[in-house]
């Protein structure tokens with residue numbers, strides 16, 4: 001079974017994030033019925049450069065950049081991370097997408113803000129997914145990083161706990177500062193180091209570790225991609241669910257399944273032994289009743 005995450009907020013795009021179950025990019029892409037010659041990647045040099053890409057860039061790795069932007073339909077763009085923050089941006093009004101690789105350097109260089117300025121969107125229109133990254137629980141940084149943080153960000157104290165840096169909040173606050181709406185930001189709050197059995201982590205595994213692939217594609221016909229798409233599942237650690245086959249013929253470990261383009265479906269045929277009260281489909285705890293409050297109709301364990 002393949003485990004992948006997606007973002008509900010990025011409905012109408014194909015957006016997927018790989019886990020350790022994919023040892024390399026080809027194995028991830030094969031699951032998506034895609035080939036390396038069809039996707040665009042960034043070299044990722046921990047800088048601030050961004051690049052607009054087109055269909056003729058398919059199969060290329062764009063040198064010297066850490067963010068990719070495109071208007072092109074059906075052109076998947078990818079970022080690779082292992083602790084750094086992957087950010088997926090969608091402007092449904094202008095029909096533009098972008099992916100950003102934001103480690104500490106990119107974060108302090110405000111690469112996510114610069115990418116949005118390049119897109120030229122009204123930030124209030126944007127939908128943004130922030131993927132799994134090293135958390136404030138684990139990300140200890142040195143003096144160099146701390147002094148740069150203090151220089152660049154007023155109110156820096158809020159991002160530091162001792163020597164531990166909250167990279168995700170630093171990126172989120174940059175989005176809010178531009179005028180992105182909080183409800184349009186979906187964060188996978190799963191520390192890559194704490195959840196090292198699910199995700200690759202540079203800090204935990206060392207420099208030779210694999211990478212998490214975050215793929216975003218603006219699609220013409222969402223329905224084209226509602227078949228044979230991987231199921232979106234996460235947080236197997238936090239659940240003791242037995243696997244079951246969902247109505248769409250897919251393995252699921254929670255009471256709903258997704259078609260890979262952000263649509264979730266209730267599922268009749270799942271097991272009942274769920275440990276917690278977290279709707280995995282939406283990655284958020286909920287408190288009331290047995291139905292997920294976050295939309296999508298996921299039924300919570302009672």
Ligand SMILES: [Zn+2]
Nearest residue numbers: 137138191194
């Ligand atoms: Zn952690």
